Amino acid sequence: MIYVVIPVFNRLEKTKSIVSCLREQTAKDFIHTIIIDDGSTDGTREWLIEQNDIKTIKGTGNLLWGGAVNLAFNYLEKIANYTDWVLLINNDVIIEKNYIKNLFNLAKKYYPAAIGSAIKNCNKTPEITSLTIKVDTWNLQINDELKNKKKYQSFDIAESDVLSGRGVIYPFEKIKQCGGMRPKLLPHYYSDYELSLRAKKVGLKLLVSLNNCVFSEEDFMKKKAERKKEKFLTKLLVRKSSSYFVAKIAFWIQASDWLGLITLPFRIIIFMIIPNRGSKLF
Template sequence: MIFIVIPVHNRKSLTRKCLACLTRQTVSNITIVVVDDGSTDGTGEMLRTEFPDAVVLSGDGTLWWTEGTNVGVRYALQNAVAEEENFVLTINDDTEVGPDYVASLLATYSRHKPCLAGSVSVDVAQPESLQYAGMKLNLYSANETYLADSRFQKSYRNLTETTDYIDSDSLPGRGVLIPFEVFENIGLYDTEHYVHYMADVEFTVRAKQAGYRLVISPLSIVYEHVEATALQVNSQLPIRKFWKGLWGRYSPINIPMRYHFAMHHTRTKHLYLMLDVSRIVTGYFLRKLRLL
C-alpha cells in the first residue's frame, strides 16, 4: 500500500488540482491522506464532497509542514497492510503529476532499493523549465550544488538525454517515495528543530547516513506551481524581511535551524555553520548589488 501524505492549509484550488491528479494514477493500491491544518477557505468541505475516499485528518493551524506530515505518516504506519510492502509518498499540494507518476516512483524503488525514490520538478507553466533534479551537498564546506542548474542548465530535455537516474545528497518533500522501514529505522521528521522548512532535507540526509540511497528518475515528474512557493531569497526581498527571515522560525534561512543541522549532520560543525550563513548573506547582497 502507498499512503500519499499531503499537508494542506488554505490553498483550496491548488489542493483540488493536486488530488484530482492523484486519483487518476495507474497504480490502484493507494490511500490519499490529507492533513488539513485548520483551513478556513472551504478546503475541508471541498475534500469531503469532492474526494470522499481520501482520509482527512485535521489540525488546528499549528502543525505546519513538518508535524502535518508526521500526523499523516503516523496514520500510515498504524494502518499498514499486512502481506504488502508499504510506503509513504510525501508530496505538496502546489504540485500536479501525470497518471504514471506513482508507477514511475515504484519502478525506481524496485531498481535501486534499498532507497528513497525522489522526483524531478518542472514549472507547470513551462514544463521544459527544470526546477529540481537532485543536489550535491558538501558536509565539510556547506557548498550546495543544484544539478538542475549546474549539470542540466535548467532544461528537462538535457536531463532526459543525459541520464536515466540521479543519485542525490538530499531530497525535498515534494514527491518522495519512502518505504516504511526507513521510518522504523531512523524515526519521523524532526518537528522540534525544523518546524516548516528543512525537515525534508534533514530527514533524507539522515536516511542517507543510515545507508539508504536517494535516487531520482527523470520519469518521475512533479509539475510545480512555482508562483506558490514561499519566501524567495532574491534581489526583490527587502533587507528588513531578509534580516527577519534569518531569525524567523518559519523561514528557510533561519539560523537556529541551520545551527542544529550543522551540529548534528556535518563534518566541520561550527565552520560549516559559518560558511553556510556566509553563503546565504553574501549571495543575497550580491544580488542586491547587481540591481544598482
C-alpha cells in the same frame, strides 16, 4: 500499499488539482491518500469532509510542513505494514497518470532507496527547474545541479545528497527507523532534506528520477528574490522562514562529519561576517 501524504494549508484549488491527479493514476488501486489540513480557512476542511476516498487529519493550525507530515507518520504507525511505502508530495504540483507507478517501480528496482523527482515548470514547453541537489557541508551551501543539466541528459536516474518533499517515495520501514520528522527543530524548510539525510544513514540510497517529474507553477527565482527582502530578524526567528536559524543549524549538524561538527560554530560566524562567503547563511 502506497500512502500518499499531503500537508495543506488553504490553496483549496491546488488541493483539488493534486487529488484529481491521484484519482487518475494507473496505480490508484494501491494508493491511500492522507491529507493533513493544518487550519485552512478557505473551505478546504469542508471540501475534504465530503471526499470519501481521502483520510483527513486535522492539524493544530501551527504545524507547518514538518509537523503536518509527522502527524501523518504517527497515524501510519498504527495502520501501516513494514512492506508499505510512503509518498510525500505537495499540493502545489501536478503529476502525470503513470507518475506513482513509475516511481514505485524505480523504488523496487533500486531498493533500498528513496526516489525523488525532478521538477519541471507547467509551461506548454516545460523545462526542468530542479534536478539533483548537492550539499557542500564545508561552505554551508545547497546547490541544485540545474546549471550542469547537460551532463544528465542521458541519465534516467541520478544520485542526490538530499531529497525534496515535493515528490519522494520512501519504504515505510525506513521511515520508522529514522524516527519520523523533527518538527520542533525543523518545522518547515529543511525538514524534508534532513529526513533524507537520516534515511541515508539507515541504509537508503538517495536517487532522483529525471524523467518522472512533478510539474510546478512556482517561480523559484521570484521566490528567492522575495526572501531577500525579508527583515533580518524575521529570517532568523520566524519558524516558516527559509532562514530560520534553528532549522538551518539542525540541518548542518545532521549533514556534517566529525570535523565539520567541530568547526561548524566558527564557520557560521565567519560566513555571517564576511560578505559573499559560504551560503549567505542567514
